Amino acid sequence: MPDYSTQPRAAKRTPRSRSRPRKFLRFLVFLGALAASLLIAFHTRIPDRLGLGLLVDNAAPWFGLLIPVLLLAALVSRSKTSLVVLLVPILTWVAAFGPSIIPLSWTAPEAAAQTLVLASQNIKAGTGAAAQSALELAADGSDVIALQELDADSANKVTDSLGAAYPHHFVVGTVGVWSKYPLEGSRSLDLGLGWKRALRTQVVTRNGEVQLYVIHAASARPNDHIDRDVMLDELASTVETDPQKHVIALGDFNATSTDRSFARISSVLKEPNQDDGLFGFTWPRDPFGMMRLDHVLVRGLEVTSNTTVPAGISDHLAVRATVNLPES
Template identity: 40%
Template sequence: MTRVDEAESGRDDASSRDAGAGTGRARIRRAIRAASRPGPWKRGRPIAALALLLGLLMLLHAKIPNRIGNVGSLVETFLPWFGLFIPVLLIGALWRRSASAVVALLVPAVVWLNLFGGLLGDRSHPGGDLTVAEHNVGAGNSDPVGTARDLAASGADVLALVELTEQARGTYEDALSEAYPYHAVQGTVGLWSKLPLSDTQPVDIKMDAGPLAATQPVDIRMGYTRALRTTVSTDQGPLAVYVAHLGSVRVNPRAGFSTAHRDRNAQALGEAIAAEQNERVVLLGDLNGTTDDRAFADITSRLRSAHDAAGDRFGFTWPAEFPMVRIDQILVRGVEPTSSWVLPATGSDHLPVAARISW
């Protein structure tokens, strides 16, 4: 071997040693990084914390105070939708490969299923003696004739309409007269029935008609009447029926979830129902709130939701284009709901609701 060959061989050996050393150092760095990387139980701790907070929020929603912006009522209004955060957090947990976050997500999942799992399926069963329906027909409804026709075709024996305007009232009376020989209207709410009505009277739910309301004539003040009580005569005996349209709510940055008028109406309506002597009671109306909202405790403690007992899934009714909450309610006492459903859209921004009840 020549000196040149020996030199080249030495350079090759040195290069091999350098390459081996570089590979070794790379392996050491990878091992250090692997050792310093948190394990699956330590990764994703922020996601795990958010999951636990979500579970506590849903579990303790009744403890959220209403003192600032009625936050508690706002949360309870949209409470079912908080379940959408669970799959979002699950995607984050899987991306982070966090075992702790996945386990933590069991808390909100179990809480949500406990609260709303029973509403996922169809709870109706055959039977029933009377079909009742309710619809906020909408003051801006451009097709009251079509709305009345659709409601009459629903087959309801008793039909409650709210947000009746003076201009549209005659249209509904004419369009529904053939299917419903009996009807009663008080202010902006009315009841149409295939069965005789009696003892119809307005219900004072403390509507705020302005500072001059008390001095105005009775026929003008009637425009502010948004609740009535009547008796429906059935073969099984009298049925007390209430129709109500509670005050609207607003969400704005300054006042938060503004519900003062509605809450006052709900309390007054609860007092009227508490004084009701008839054992069989049905409340039909747009309450501008869900039965999960604590504001309706005086009502829901005495009446139960027909849809919760015998409905199909959540039964959201507003807005009609993309329903997000169920604010149109059928609540009962002394009768048994056998089925409850949401009717097809009309010209209103609300969807109609119906229920079949049994004695």
């Protein structure tokens, strides 16, 4: 008869050994919740060394994606405390970005008798599709069309394509504007760089003048965004001292609203929310947007609509806004 007493027995897992992975998961949840909360709330305080500041600023809204991952870890850890801890990054994200993603359609004023519809797009140099973008934006009912990344040939094609419907235009460097209404006082702006990537003009409507700024900010890369920062700062200074009551600035700012270099211009002008809410990412167009580099900013005007629309074959979506003109 075999002696089973001498056979090795399988080791049993004690409750203590089973709890170790769960404790580690709880620790990861706590650490992840703290990191996510700090990154969301204080991303502009991170030193911009080796381009880290630019990357973190632009990624700030996306840090919210850490929360579902942490939630899964909290559920696996079977810790009620972990679930409570997750309220910290959730509330931090909501406080930081919640007001900016509320649909404009919930609070927008009613359209007045006289409105102005403006559209803007970076048409992407070299595509040869500037005229296509312009015609599609015109078909959407735009009164003013601003384009960036133009060259002389594409600007001429836009003017020819829009024809008599947009008899007023002004082009300087890589930016241009075409309008159904007269343009006065048009001038180029170098914004501290010495080359022409911005303009200012007055759109003269039946209800008064609107000061319009069109900008194509310099490119921003992790270790090369000084020129862009200078342009945005100079634009803010120019607009801040502009005596005009009704002001609109639009174009490709090459900066997201969470970028620390965008903070000053957004304190001088206001960016309205999107009609349907969320962030209104404009780039890249395909397969899906990740950043909003193109903006419409206003002062002294009611915005009744603000949205993104596809036009042409650019890698940027166009932005389009409707504002109420002041009563004459």
